[in-house]
Amino acid sequence: MDMVLIAGLWLDGSAWDDVSPALEGLGHRPVPLTLPGQGDGSSSATLDDQVAAVVAAVDAAPDRVTVVGHSAACTLAWLAADARPDKVASVVLIGGFPSTPGEAYAAFFPMVDGAMAFPGWETFEGPDAADLDADARARMADGAIPVPEGVATATVTYSDDRRYDVPVTMVCPEYSPAEARAWIDAGDLPELAKAKHVDLVDLDSGHWPMFTRPAELARLLADAATT
Template sequence: MTEFVLVAGAWLGSWAWDEVVPPLRAAGHGAHPLTLSGLAERQGEPAGQQTHVQDIVGEIERRDLRDVVLVGHSYSGIPVGQAAERIGDRLTHVVFVDSEVPVDGGSFASGFWQGPATLESTIAANGGFWPPLGADDYDGQGLTDEQVARIVAGTTPHPGATLTEPAVLARPLGELPATYVKCLLDGPEPNDTVAKLLTSEHWRLVTLETGHWPMFSQPAELARLLLTTA
């Protein structure tokens, strides 16, 4: 039995996986959606980048999970990638869902598409948090109006320190057994860092014909893809 540990991206909590968890469990596997510190029902808890790494490692150790497939979406690819190398032989596979990946000494902000200064100024102007997106920001991502409304209603401000503190890697990320899921409505190609990692014999690329939030837009398809790693 595979144990899936599911970590959604910025502004989201464990609730984001509500439609992905049932098919994983129906197939006979464990599914453990995780809310990171400072988000959703854990709002108010202090959090930095390494706090989120430890949230993931701690959950796996607390539950004594083995044969773990770690799943990181968007921002959460950064703490998931670090946690993956820290859980040793508990790990079976890592799945990065249209995500960022950790770079040793780099942060989410340092790779931000508009530049780190833009994100850092937004965080500073919002009391140390990255404010959630509005409904219009989800246009063109394969989501229905109802799905967008659900996301907007559930998102919470994201702790800024988790975005600006650097990642810490003990070994090259390309040595991990990994699948990268590129959601094509969010851009046809992985970024340069991911593209380089995909040259590793341990990594593979798969695509989904949907946008950046496939756990909402195509949950059944995402679950089927995850099951291929079990």
């Protein structure tokens, strides 16, 4: 199965370099995306541009696909399911959740010169980054791509309730499946509360398992694509 891979903020398609070969070995075809404004040299990209890039990758696949979103890009994966509910066979969310309609996509940090830069590792101390050594942190920080303001501050909207029929697997890295279930049951994650098929799986890692647990992550993605 084709698997469209969307990394989170400040990352481009190379974030999946260690995951992709493992997916291929498990019989899947990874399609890692470099989003407009996050690696293609454009600083004026919008959220609509990024959604269009994801949908184009879905449309280009010969058959139905699994769309994988990491962190903030979980919303992009869910927007793809909203745009193509008949073509997206399943969605996998890694360390994140779909935004609620009306929320900003990812306006988490200050905008400077029209973009949201990586805020530094102090922001992510604790479970998020506990498994990243100093070299990995330095490489990620050096390669971090500021997110265009037109992406980060855009309002999220959905249009097709058939997205709730698309099976969802939540990969829980820096938090537990029990915590995620409690958030869903409490109504804190409205989009997932309405989804009809949500599986929760544990992964003992921090927020960026594509760098620290690529083989284990690939196996979870493969399992999600075949169940």
